[in-house]
Amino acid sequence: MRQLRKAGIVFATTGTGALIASSAAAQEAAVDTQYILNSFLFLVGGFLVMFMAAGFCMLEAGLVRSKNVADICLKNIALYAIAGIMYYLVGYDLMYDGVEKWFGTFSIWNAAQGAPGGADIVGEAGGYADHSDWFFQMVFVATAASIVSGAMAERVKLFPFFAFVVILTGLIYPISGAWKWGGGWLDQLNFQDFAGSTIVHSVGGWAALTGCLILGPRLGKYVDGKTRPMPGSNLPLATLGTFILWLGWFGFNGASQLALGTVSDAVAVSRIFANTNMAAAGGAVAALILTKALYKKVDLTLVLNGALAGLVSITAEPLTPSVGAAILIGAVGAIIVTLVIPLLDKVKLDDVVGAIPVHLVAGIFGTLVVPVTNPDAGFGAQAIGVLAVAAWVVPTSAIVWFVLKLTVGIRLSEEEELIGGDAAELGLEAYPEFVDGVPDGGRGVAAGSSAYAGSTQPVGSTV
Known part of the structure; x- marks a missing residue:
């Protein structure tokens, strides 16, 4: 029996009927393969983004003082769990189910509607397993919540913070996400945000900014018109x-292609990986050079945030730029963030890990620069998208924070803040042997700050 090979598919030519049957079988196999590869991309991208939760946790644990390390670790693992539950209960359907303009339905997510036993069907739901899509979307909402925890660290109460996470992940994020990714009015306006510079990062940044303004700075951070450094542990x-976040970002941006079943999809994912990596590299190098030029000594924390700023900046459009353009976008984003971080101290806005400059400011920049490399995007629509998300997230976040402040309170007492969240809320220490061995047990309002006496770097650079 002679065989004909075409596009990698073997067709039998023993007769017309056999050829048709074999062709149908080959087409079915091709559909199956596409389905598997698309689902695989969602799953791999999803667990890479989930691993970013560990990156946020380690970054924040390293940048808070030792007396708050266990507290911030608990916040990070709990917010991830809360985000998953809320996205299942209401968030996913609110963001994707039947969105016409503003939001979807208030209902619990149900995979593969109409399928026997809830099983997925090949060829349905866009050619991927429903659970793979839900998982990938869910880990994004957890990222938005992680941004808030770092900015408000060291003085926000544990359970009021969790209450805010419930509202953020179940209501605030899904509604603004529906406007673009759910096919709502911003998508109809042709607003472009490939992987979430605005939909994810700016949402978390606006929520963090609102929370920090209402919460106030840490005790001893601003004294007699001066900013006192509070070095991380x-x-x-x-x-x-930071390295973990860098790694996870390949899933964040790469899997946002949402398909891997064709050659063009594989090329696109590869290009996104390269651009994502090089934007981070451009950001790190730009921050390194700028801090050396400005402060005579390189600031490690600013270089770390420079890399993250590059990643956030490229997230709105990681596909259309060339590699060189991606480096420049990351570098400019990092320069902006490096200059903004010390400005926050001048206005007495205490952001412990630099989340607001990195995720909000770089997120806005990355969104607005999209039309430079993507001819299908327009500056007007991009600006409207940025302003619309701000107009939604800021008031809703403020309402939630104010309600919590007036009812249960959102801030640790002065005594609790002085001894640290670990002892006050958890009754333990992250580094018990180490903490007992340093001056003041690491409990002073500016523990370790003497090491920075006379530094030419901005006191807010230990973000």
């Missing part, structure tokens, strides 16, 4: 967290 840990 573990810079190697913060560096590890």
Whole structure:
């Protein structure tokens, strides 16, 4: 029996009927393969983004003082769990189910509607397993919540923070997400945000900014018109967290292609990986050079945030730029963030890990620069998208924070803040042997700040 090979598919030519049957079988196999590859992309991208939760945790644990490390670790693992539950109960359907303009339905997510036993059907739901899509979307909402925890660290109460996470992940994020990714009015306006510079990062940044303004700075941070440095507990840990986030971003951006079943999809994902990596590289190098030029000594924390700023900046459009353009976008984003971080101290806005400059400011920049490399995008629509998300997230976040403040309170007492969240809320220490061995047990309002006396760097750079 002679065989004909075409596009990698074997067709039998023993007769017309056999050829048709074989062709149908080959087409079915091709559909199956596409389905598997698309689902695989969602799953791999999803667990890479989930691993970013560990990156945020390590970054924040390294940048807070030792007396708050266990507290911030608990916040990060709990917010991830809360985000998943809320996205299942209401968030996913609110963001994707039947969105016409503003939002979908208030209902619990149900996979593969109409399928026997809830099983997925090949060829349905766009050619991927429903659970793979839900999982990939869910880990994104957890990322938005992680941004808030770092900015408000060291003085926000545990359970009021969790209450805010419930509202953010179940209501605030899904509604603004529906406007673009659910096919709502911003998508109809041709607003472009490939992987979420605005839909994810700016949402978390606006929520963090609102919370920090209402919460106020840490005790002793601003005294007599001067800013007192509060160095983090573990810079190697913060560096590890940055590398983990860098790795996870390949899933964040790459899997946002949403398909891997064709050659063009594979090319697109590869291009996104390269651009994502090089934007981070451009951001790190730009921050390194700028801090050396401005402060005579390189600031590690600013370089870490420079890399993250590059990643956030490229997230709105990681596909259309060339590699060189991606480096420039990351570098400009990092320069902006490096200059904004010390400005926050001048206005007495205490952001412990630099989340607001990195995720909000770089997120806005990355969104607005999309038309430079993507001819299908327009500056007007991009600006409208940025302003619309701000107009939604800021008031809703403020309402939630104010309600919590007036009812249960959102801030640790002065005594609790002085001894640290670990002892006050958890009754333990992250580094018990180490903490007892340093001056003041690491409990002073500016523990370790003497090491920075006379520094030419901005006191807010230990973000």
